[in-house]
Amino acid sequence: MKQILKANKILFFSFIVVAFSLVVFDLETIPFGGLTYSTCKWDCLWYRDIILHGYQPDVYLSLRHIGKAAWPFFPLFPGLAAGVKYLTGLTAEGAALLLNQTLFFFMVAFAALYYKKFVDGQKYILFILLLCLSPFSLWCKIQYTECIYALITIAIVYFAKEKKYIPLFLCAFLATLTRPTGIMLVGTCGAYLMIEALRARNLNDFLNGGFSIMAGSLGLSGYMLYLYHLSGDALAFAHLERSWGREFAFPGAWLLEAIRHGHRINGLISAFIDMFFLYYGFKKRMYLETSILAVTFLCAISSGVDSLHRYIMGNPLFVMIFARLFDYKSKKFTNYAVLGVFFLNIIISAMWFNDSHYFY
Amino acid sequence: MPKKIIIPLSILIALFDFFVLSKAMHPTANQNYIDYFIKKNIPAMDYYYKELYDYYELRQAHPNMETWRFRPICQDKQKECVLPTPSRSSP
Numbered sequence: 001m002k003q004i005l006k007a008n009k010i011l012f013f014s015f016i017v018v019a020f021s022l023v024v025f026d027l028e029t030i031p032f033g034g035l036t037y038s039t040c041k042w043d044c045l046w047y048r049d050i051i052l053h054g055y056q057p058d059v060y061l062s063l064r065h066i067g068k069a070a071w072p073f074f075p076l077f078p079g080l081a082a083g084v085k086y087l088t089g090l091t092a093e094g095a096a097l098l099l100n101q102t103l104f105f106f107m108v109a110f111a112a113l114y115y116k117k118f119v120d121g122q123k124y125i126l127f128i129l130l131l132c133l134s135p136f137s138l139w140c141k142i143q144y145t146e147c148i149y150a151l152i153t154i155a156i157v158y159f160a161k162e163k164k165y166i167p168l169f170l171c172a173f174l175a176t177l178t179r180p181t182g183i184m185l186v187g188t189c190g191a192y193l194m195i196e197a198l199r200a201r202n203l204n205d206f207l208n209g210g211f212s213i214m215a216g217s218l219g220l221s222g223y224m225l226y227l228y229h230l231s232g233d234a235l236a237f238a239h240l241e242r243s244w245g246r247e248f249a250f251p252g253a254w255l256l257e258a259i260r261h262g263h264r265i266n267g268l269i270s271a272f273i274d275m276f277f278l279y280y281g282f283k284k285r286m287y288l289e290t291s292i293l294a295v296t297f298l299c300a301i302s303s304g305v306d307s308l309h310r311y312i313m314g315n316p317l318f319v320m321i322f323a324r325l326f327d328y329k330s331k332k333f334t335n336y337a338v339l340g341v342f343f344l345n346i347i348i349s350a351m352w353f354n355d356s357h358y359f360y
Numbered sequence: 361m362p363k364k365i366i367i368p369l370s371i372l373i374a375l376f377d378f379f380v381l382s383k384a385m386h387p388t389a390n391q392n393y394i395d396y397f398i399k400k401n402i403p404a405m406d407y408y409y410k411e412l413y414d415y416y417e418l419r420q421a422h423p424n425m426e427t428w429r430f431r432p433i434c435q436d437k438q439k440e441c442v443l444p445t446p447s448r449s450s451p
Contacts, residue, residue: 165361207366214373221373221380234384 032353050078176219186216267305
């Protein structure tokens with residue numbers, strides 16, 4: 001037993017830290033009205049709508065949701081949550097929460113394995129602590145797509161670097177069924193593989209890299225075809241974003257708009273923090289990880305600064321770059337920093353449970 | 361995966377993607393949300409708040425809106441017309 005634990009130290013440790021972080025998170029919801037009530041905010045209500053009623057062909061005409069429908073919310077997460085609901089008999093939001101918090105164990109373990117193998121073989125314990133205990137994990141513990149998308153992201157970069165193509169194609173297909181930005185993730189990874197293959201003059205690797213993009217496009221096209229039959233518009237998921245105030249513009253335009261009007265300050269601050277970490281990631285030669293984040297950043301900021309913090313900071317690749325900040329820091333400083341982000345996590349979680357507008 | 365499989369599969373997927381994109385270029389004409397909110401470049405909420413304010417005015421301004429494809433409105437309390445919120449309870 002001792003030998004098994006020693007061999008699987010990284011898995012064992014990540015499971016312990018995830019369990020601790022989830023216990024703290026779930027207990028913290030008690031004063032705010034209970035676990036599922038206090039975690040289910042904003043987009044969770046749309047996922048709940050999909051889990052309970054599926055995608056509807058019409059848009060809402062109620063005061064709060066006029067002109068909106070659930071089409072921008074991609075089907076993999078609510079589909080799996082509906083399956084969990086069917087199997088367990090839980091409520092829709094309870095099933096979605098159970099799914100996410102279960103996947104969180106696997107996401108952290110997989111991310112830690114990746115970090116140890118490809119980023120830093122020494123400080124992977126620090127990475128696990130930061131991933132689980134920092135505020136960046138907030139969206140992975142609630143009924144959002146962050147957790148499943150993070151798991152798929154890690155799987156894609158892992159299989160891309162290992163050149164394991166069949167699981168890579170499957171993950172690429174699932175990524176585009178999870179989020180609109182999935183195709184950006186898959187495209188970046190595919191381009192990375194193709195460039196590597198060109199350098200090595202390997203035609204087969206080049207074709208496999210290209211095919212990962214094709215596999216991703218299949219998921220997106222499948223959902224678009226479904227939307228066409230449902231609503232008459234294959235791009236309804238993108239068109240409906242306008243009802244949330246999202247429109248395409250040059251990325252800098254949204255930043256200038258936020259500065260001029262003094263609103264969405266959280267998105268503005270997040271944009272500058274993100275840009276610093278993108279620079280830092282490239283500086284640390286984490287090219288694939290940072291390129292994925294950079295493409296996601298550009299895609300997200302071209303339609304507004306809302307939720308930008310979630311798209312970037314909720315990604316484990318961001319936490320990998322963040323963890324590299326402590327490369328040359330003393331152990332004492334690092335310990336205090338971990339303690340600091342843990343307390344910050346508790347505060348931000350409480351703000352989320354209390355309907356804060358700053359972190360959705 | 362060997363290129364003997366990749367190339368024909370890629371062609372098939374590309375044809376499927378092309379078919380879907382051709383559909384995307386031509387959304388069907390009876391989508392009123394496109395006509396009123398998308399093509400006119402007006403976010404739905406702005407349209408509602410700034411120009412019409414409530415459903416009755418909206419209906420007066422557009423007598424044919426009953427033919428619009430919206431989800432059930434709040435007049436019928438038996439039908440769900442807003443996003444339901446979860447109850448205050450743990451699972």
